[in-house]
Amino acid sequence: MPVLVITGTGTEIGKTVTTAAVAAAALAAGRSVAVLKAAQTGVRPGERGDAEEVARLAGAVTTAELARYPEPLAPGTAAHRAGLAPVRPYRVAEAAQKLAAEHDLVLVEGAGGLLVRFDRAGGTLADAARLLGAPVLVVAPAGLGTLNTTELTARELRSREIExxxxxxxxxPADPGLAxxxxxxxxxxxxxxxxxxxxxxxxxxxxxxxxxxxxxxxxxxxxxxxxxxxxxxxxxxxxxxx
Incomplete structure (x- = not known):
């Protein structure tokens, strides 16, 4: 598993912290790790993005970020509104493959859910995972509503023949409810x-x-x-x- 793609069932559900935990555990097991953030939104130049947050928590990982857009929107929308070039799935795959040649494990973190669009043509993290032939780890919330979004994500992955x-x-939660x-x-x-x-x-x-x-x-x-x-x-x- 030289490349692992990490997606969420939505936003603000712990995807970046989970990526950091996976990186930290791999480092503790003696593996060299790189973290690739396909598209960072809602962060301006000079501010710490998700890849840097992973490095802060996990330790000695190589970080890379393909694009950064200032507004906290879907990458394709944020790129269009900023007048900047969008990220294309093939660029994500190429960058991950290059990092994999020099590291034991490359973690590719998406933005939001699996089908959030990178560009106006509809490219997504799922397309990048398919190009890479890489498995996907899904980060899901614990509570009410998670079953639907998790099942939809799992079905989409299987429909595309992605592991x-x-x-x-x-x-x-410290005090989990019944759901x-x-x-x-x-x-x-x-x-x-x-x-x-x-x-x-x-x-x-x-x-x-x-x-x-x-x-x-x-x-x-x-x-x-x-x-x-x-x-x-x-x-x-x-x-x-x-």
Whole structure:
């Protein structure tokens, strides 16, 4: 798995912090890591973007960013409004392949969901993943509404014959409600893919040293971690009804 594409089921669900956790766990396992942000929106020149945030939390990763647009919009819309060149899926694939030649693992982080448009022609992160032949990790929220968006994302990946590696819950609440707890069981079912981790809420606010040392405990062995899905389900899922 030299390249892993990381997408969310939407925005503000913990995708960047999850990317940082995957990077930190891989670094702890002795792998060299690069992080490629396909398109950064809502950040002006000189401000810290998602790739830099991953490096701050995870440590010694190589970072790359293909394009930056000032307005917090879909990349294609933001590029058009700014009068700047859009990102094309083939450029994402080429940049990831170049980084993969020099690193053990390249993490390609998208913007928002899988089908958010990069350009006016409709290019998306899914197109880049298909060009790369790379698996996709889906970051999903824990609560109400996540099952629909997760299943739609999983179905779209399979319709394009793109491997869905698994699902990570991007922010697990300290006091989970019934919907959160039920979704521990339902998320892997609707995605037809394993649950590969759950990040506690607000871990992005941890000191970097603490984040790096703890990150492997939030992720399954497939992502170089020690998180046990069965133990998590036994602890967090509700008891059987009836």
């Amino acid at each position: 869905l590696l698994g699902v990570v819950i991007g922010s697990w 959160d707890r039920c979704n521990v069981l339902d998320l892997p079912e609707v995605a037809n893919a394993p649950l590969l981790g759950a990040l506690p809420a607000a871990v992005g606010a941890l000191a970097p040293a603490v984040f790096r040392s703890t990150a492997p405990t939030w992720l399954a062995p497939r992502l170089h971690g020690s998180w046990d899905a069965e133990a998590f389900r036994a602890r967090e899922a509700p008891p059987a009804f009836g």
